[in-house]
Amino acid sequence: MVQFANVFSNYTLQLNLNGSKKFFVTLDDQKKEVKNEINSLADIFKHSATLLKIVDNYDKSKEPA
Numbered sequence: 001m002v003q004f005a006n007v008f009s010n011y012t013l014q015l016n017l018n019g020s021k022k023f024f025v026t027l028d029d030q031k032k033e034v035k036n037e038i039n040s041l042a043d044i045f046k047h048s049a050t051l052l053k054i055v056d057n058y059d060k061s062k063e064p065a
Contacts, residue, residue, distance in 0.1 A: 012054055013051070022037070024036050026050060
């Protein structure tokens with residue numbers, strides 16, 4: 001499992017590629033987990049807008065005030 005932002009209780013993106021089911025988990029605007037199953041590389045691209053939004057929000061949170 002890989003966690004982007006490295007804080008389990010406040011993660012930005014959780015990536016699980018172990019086991020028979022591969023998936024990534026994001027948090028929606030209400031901080032609820034959204035699980036996205038990955039069956040192929042193309043499945044990741046289906047969620048590119050969501051992933052780019054997460055990276056953008058993460059970058060903005062790291063900008064100096």
